[in-house]
Amino acid sequence: MIAPRFAFSIHATDGLARTGEIAMGRGTIRTPAFMPVGTAGTVKAMRPAEVRATGADIILGNTYHLMLRPGAERVAKLGGLHAFSGWDRPILTDSGGYQVMSLSALTKRSEDGVSFKSHLDGSAHHLSPERSIEIQRLLGSDIIMAFDELVPTTTSREVQAEAMARSMRWAKRSRAAFDGGGDHAARAAIFGIQQGALDRDLRQASADALLEIGFDGYAVGGLAVGEGQDAMFACLDYAPQQLDPAKPRYLMGVGKPDDIVGAVERGIDMFDCVLPTRSGRNGQAFTWDGPVNIRNARWAEDLSPIDPESPIAEWSRAYLHHLIKSGEMLGAMLLTQHNLWFYQQVMAGLRAAITEQRLKSWASDFRTRYASRSSPARGGSRP
Template sequence: MSDHVAERFSFSIAATDGKARTGTIHMQRGDIRTPAFMPVGTAATVKAMKPETVRATGADIILGNTYHLMLRPGAERVARLGGLHKFMNWDRPILTDSGGYQVMSLSELTKLTEDGVEFQSHLDGSRHMLTPERSMEIQRLLGSDIVMAFDECTKNGATRDEALASMERSMRWAKRSRDGFDSGKDHAAKAALFGIQQGSLDKEIRAASAEALIEIGFDGYAIGGLAVGEGQEAMFDVLDYAPG
C-alpha cells in the first residue's frame, strides 16, 4: 500500500480469534475502531442527541443517507453550507449510504431501469433520478469519508433468477460508481469507496459478486442484502461464507 493510500485509508488488525478480529480503520478525519457501532444520522442528525453526546458514547463514525439528504435539505445546499461535517457539527468520519437500500424499501415509489432508479419523493411526490453517477456526486457534495457504491438491495424472498439478475445489475452499477467516484479527484484523494456484495441467500451468486467487486477494486467491501427479513439464522449463515 502506497504512503498516499495509507494516509487516505488503511486498515490494521490488532487481534484475531477464529474468523473474529479487532482492528482500526485509519482515515484523515480520525481512526475508526472495529468492530464499530455506527449511530444512524439518516438526515444529518442522530435523533434526540447532540453531536458531542454521540461522541461521548464512544462512537468513531456516524452514518448519513444519500436518498434522504438528496430530498431534504439537498446535497447542493449542504455543499454551499460547508459540507455535511460542518452542517451537523461532526468532525470525525461519516459514512453515507448510497440510496441503494431505498431501491428496495421504497419499491412502491420507484421505477428501476438499467440507468438507475427514479424515485417519487415520499415528502411531496416530486420525481428524482438516482443513478450510480448521481449517487457519487451527491456523496461528494456532502463530503462523505466512506462512500458506498450505488447498488440494488435484493428483496427478501427473491427467486434465484431474480437474485442473479439483481446482483449482476449491482455489479454493473458498481463499475459505474467506481468511475464516478474517481472522476471527483479532489474528493477521491481523501475519501474511500466501498463496494457492496449482493446475492440474497445464494452462496454461488455471492461468490460471483465478490469476484466481480474485487476485479473492479475498492477500498473496502460490504455485505449487502441482509437484515431485510430473512431471519437471524439465515443471516448468520450468509455471514459465515460471504467474506470467504
Template sequence: MTERFSFRIDATDGKARTGRIAMLRGEIRTPAFMPVGTAATVKAMKPEAVRKTGADIILGNTYHLMLRPGAERMARLGGLHSFMNWQRPILTDSGGYQVMSLSELNKLTEEGVEFRSHLDGSKHMLTPERSMEIQRLLGSDIVMAFDECPRADRPFAEIEASMEMSMRWAKRSRDAFDTGGDHAARAALFGIQQGALDEGLRARSAAALREIGFDGYAIGGLAVGEGQEAMFATLDFAPDQLPEDAPRYLMGVGKPDDLVGAVERGIDMFDCVLPSRSGRNGQAFTWNGPINLRNARFAEDLEPLDSRCACDTCATYSRAYLHHLIKAGEILGAMLMTEHNIAFYQQLMQAMRDAIGAARFAGFADDFRRNYCKT
C-alpha cells in the same frame, strides 16, 4: 499527514478480528458500530453526546439528504461535517435501499432508478453517477457504491439478475468516484456484495467486486426479513469470500446478539437504527437483555437501567423516572433512553475488541448470550 485510508488488523481470535481504520478525519476502532444519523442527526442526541458514548464514525443517508435539504445546498453550506458539527468520519449509504423501500412509483432500469419523493411526490433519477456526486457534495468520508437490495424471498432468477446489475453499477460507481477530484483523494469507496442467501451468487459478486477494487467491502441484502438463523448461515461463508485485508461491513445490523454473532464470523463494521429507534419507543438494551420501560413494574423501580453501564443516564436516573418520562411522552425520555442505548452499543463493541485482543472471544460470546438471551 495521515493517509487517505488504511486498515490494519491488530489481533484475531478465530474469525473475529480487531483493528483500526485510519482516515484523515480520525481513527475508527473495529469492530465498530456506526450510529445512524439519517437526516444529519442521530435522533434525540447532540453530536457531541454521540461522540461521548465512544462512537468513532456515524452514518448519513444519501436518499434523505438529497431530498432535504438537498446535496447542492449542503455543499454551499460547507458540507455535512460542518453543517451538523461532527468533525470525525462519516459514512454515507448510496440511497439505493431507501429508493426501493420508501419512494413511490419506482421505475428500475439499467440506467438507475426513477422515483417519486415520499415527501412531496417530486420526481428524481438516481444513478450510480448521481449517487457518487451526491455523496461527494455531502463530503462523505466513506462512500458506498450504488446497488439494488432484493429481498431473499424473490425468485432466484430475479436475485441473480439484480446481483449482476449491481455489479455493473459497482463499476460505474468506481469510475464516477475516481473522477471526483479532491474528494476522491481524501475519501474511500466501499463495494457491496449481493446475492441474498445463495453462496454461489455471493461468490460471483465478491469476485466481481475484487476485480474492480475497493477500499472496503460491505455485505448487503441481509437483515431484510430473512431472520437471524438464515443471516448467520450466510455469514458463515460470505465474509470469507471478501478480501481479508479490507474492512467487512454488514449493512443494517442489528440487535446486540446479531452483532456478537457477526463479529464471531469476521465482520468489522455495523450500522442500525435500532438503538435510537428503540430508545424513542421506550426499549432499553442491557447486558441482561432488552427491557420495556413502559411496563408498569418499573413505576417504582429506583435501580438504574443497567448497573454495568457507565453512561450518564444510568449514573443519574432511575428506571422509575424513565418510566414516568416515557409514559408522559416527555422528550427527555427519548433523549435519555437513546443516549443509553447508543452508549450500550459502544460499550459492547469495546468489550468485543478487548476480548479479541485477549484471545478470549469465544468465552465472551458464550457469556454474553447466556445473560442477554436468558429471557
C-alpha cells in the same frame, strides 16, 4: 505526519474475528465498529458531542434522505455535512439504493438507474450510480458506498441473479465516478457492496466482480431484511470469507446486539443500525440482561438505574418510565443516549476479547446472559 486517506490495520485475530483500526484524515475508527445512524444529518435526539461521548468513532448519513431534504447541493454550499451537522469525525454515507426501493412510490428501474417519486412530496427524481456518488461527494462523505440494487431474499433466484449482476455493473460505474471526483477522491474511500441474497454461488460471483474492480472496503448487503438470524448467520458463515481479508467488511443494517456478536465471530468489522436510537424513542433500553421495556408498570416505582455505569445512571427506571408514559422528549433523549452507550460497550467488549484471545467464552457468556429474561435486568458487570 500527514493523515492517510484510508488505511486498515488488523491488530489481533481470534478465530475469524478481527480487531484493528481504520485510519482516515478525520480520525481513527476502532474495529469492530458500530456506526450510529444519522439519517437526515443528525443522530436523532442526540447532540454530536453526546454521540462521541458514547464511544462512537464514525456515524452514518443517508444519501436518499439528504438529497430530498435539504438537498446535496445546499449542504455543499453550507460547508458539507460535517460542518453543517457539527460532527468533525468520519462519516459514512449509504448510497440511497435501499431507501429508493423501500420508501419511494412508483419506482422504475432501468440499467441507467432508478426513477422514483419522493415519499415526502411526490416529486420526481432519478438516482443513478453517477448521481449517487456525486451526492455523496457533495455531502463530503469520508466513506462512500457504491450504488446497488437490493431485492428481497424471498424473490426467485432469477430475480436475485439479475439484481446482483446489475449491482456489479453499477459498482463498476460507481468506482469510475468516484475516481473522477478530483480532490475529494484523494481524501475519501469507497466501499463495494456484495449482493446475492442467500445464495452462496451468487455471493461468490458478486465477490469476484467486486474484487476485480477493487475497493477500499467491502459490505455484505441484502441481509437483515426479514430472513431471520439463523438464515443471516448461515450466509455469514461464508460470505465475509469470499471478500478480501485485508480490507474492512461491513454488514449493512445490523442489528440487535446478539446479531452483532455473531457477525463479529464470523469476520465482520463494521455495523450500522437504527435500532438503538429508534428503540430509545419508543421506550426500550438495551442491557446486558436483554432489552427492557421501560413502559412496563413493573418499573413505575423502581429507583434503580438502567445500568449503574450508564451515562444516564442518575435517573431511575421509575423516572424514565414516567417520562416515556408522559410522552416527554427527555425520555427519548435519555434512552437513546443509554442505548448508544450500551452498543459501544458491546463493541469495546468484543475488541478486548479478541485482543485477549477469549472471544469464544466472552460471546458465550454474553449470549447466555442477554437471552435470559428471568432477571430484573439490573445491568452492571460485563461478560
